[in-house]
Amino acid sequence: MTSSSINIINNISNSLEPVPLPAQKSLDMIGSPVSSNTSALSSHDSFDDFETVKNKRKLKRKHKMMTSVRLESDVVPISVSPILISSSSNIPAAAITNDSLISNVDQHNDVTKRLSPQQISITTESTRYAQTRYPFPPFIIKFITGTVLPKQVKEELLAHCNNVFQIEINILNCRLSNIRTNNDYDILLFVKDSYSYSFLLDHKHWPNVFNNVNYSFQSDQVIPPQLSLIVKNVDLHLDFDDFCSEIKLRYPTVKNVIRMKNKFQSYIKLVKLELTSSSVREELLNEKKIIIGYIAYDIAEYLAPATVLICSKCMGLWHFKKQCSQIKNTCRTCGDLVDDLKLHICSKIEKCIHCGLNHKSNSLKCHV
Known part of the structure; x- marks a missing residue:
């Protein structure tokens, strides 16, 4: 009886195929906080409403290693700006080719050339103008x-x-x-x-x-920017005449109160104060506020727009009339080329020669 049962067990064990051990990558403990490796599911978008989560740090490390390897393999050392790979992109990091790296290098070199300070030519005339x-x-x-x-x-x-x-x-x-x-x-x-x-x-x-x-x-003296202030956040709907009167009553050294405009000639919430006393201006700047009509307004230093050197003959930039190579004169209003500006009959239609808009060619509001 015992020998027959042993023979039966041996026959059954011989007939059964051995079960292969599970892959090492899938050996995760049940209920373990460690997330399982989902690299085997990378070819599928979703399984039973489960989405594949990509490791951003791993992609960044892989991309960094690939970029360093490709840079070391090049014969000529060049600086390559990194290619950003987002986690939502469908393109894997391995799909980065030499063509993409070369195009990225070309873009980087183009930007460097445009921003290079050597490309900006400053003439001797403009330097002398700025220094004198x-x-x-x-x-x-x-x-x-x-x-x-x-x-x-x-x-x-x-x-x-x-x-x-x-x-x-x-x-x-x-x-x-x-x-x-x-x-x-x-x-x-x-x-x-x-x-x-x-x-x-x-x-x-x-x-x-x-x-x-x-x-x-000869005339009333101009108040320079060094004696001016800016009042911020002044309501556009208040009575501006009363606002000016109250400022001049409280601060007698304020000569002019000017509502500022933007490039479209529309009023904005900034008001310029022109003073005749440098000490009063310094006191207001130290206090950083001015009280008008029981309202405290923030104040700041007024910064004048930059002065641009414009030729009075051709209306060009960065040179004087003496250095101008143009034979005829350019009318600053209409932009016509004439032999003598005194004999020129202007149409009075403003047209800038730089941008073509309706303002004079030597106007500081030109975006060029």
């Missing part, structure tokens, strides 16, 4: 009679301010104007800092005569 500009507009002193020298104006003005007001002002230059009519002549006075400029804005601080010769000021 004075920080403040000149005071224009007009004489009708006599022969007053610029040196005399400078010396007498310095002595007057020092003796009468015990104040020293800084003067950079004083020279004759190139524009003269008959016996009239103008003297241009340039100052160095905002304090000197604001002090001389008051005509009471000037002497009555220079070298016993009467004089006058």
Whole structure:
């Protein structure tokens, strides 16, 4: 009985095929927090409403290794900007070819050439123009009679301010104007800092005569950006006249209140304040706020738009009229080429020669 049962068991065991061991990759514990490897399912999009999750870090490491290997295999060392591979993309990392790397290198080189500072040519004229500009507009002193020298104006003005007001002002230059009519002549006075400029804005601080010769000021003096402020977030629907009156009543040194415009000539929520006192401006900048009508507004320093060197003959950029190679003159309004601008009959239709829009060719609002 025992031998027959043993024979039966041996026959059954011989007839059964051995079961193969499970793959090593699928040996995960039931209920283990470790996620199973889904690389075997990479050829399928979904199984029973389950989506395949790709490991972003693994793709990034694989992409980094491939990029470094390809860079080392090249004969000429070049800088390649990385190719971004998103996890939602259907293109595997192995599909990156040499053609894609070469095209990426070409794009990188094109961008580098466009942004290279060596491609920007700065002429000698534009450099001299930038280095010889004075920080403040000149005071224009007009004489009708006599022969007053610029040196005399400078010396007498310095002595007057020092003796009468015990104040020293800084003067950079004083020279004759190139524009003269008959016996009239103008003297241009340039100052160095905002304090000197604001002090001389008051005509009471000037002497009555220079070298016993009467004089006058040609026009109202321009308030420079160094004496200006910007008030932010001013409502477009408020009464702007009342707003200006209250500012000037509270701050008498505010000369002008100007609502700013954008490039489409529409009013915006910025208001420019032009002051005649540098000390009041510094106090407001330190407080960083101004209270008007029980409302506190933020204030900031006013930054003037950049000055561009424009040729007065051809309306071109970055050179003077003396260096211009154009034979004819260009009308700044209509853009026509004429032999003599004095004999030119302009159509008064503004057209920029740079962008073709309806503004003058030397306008600073041109986007070119």
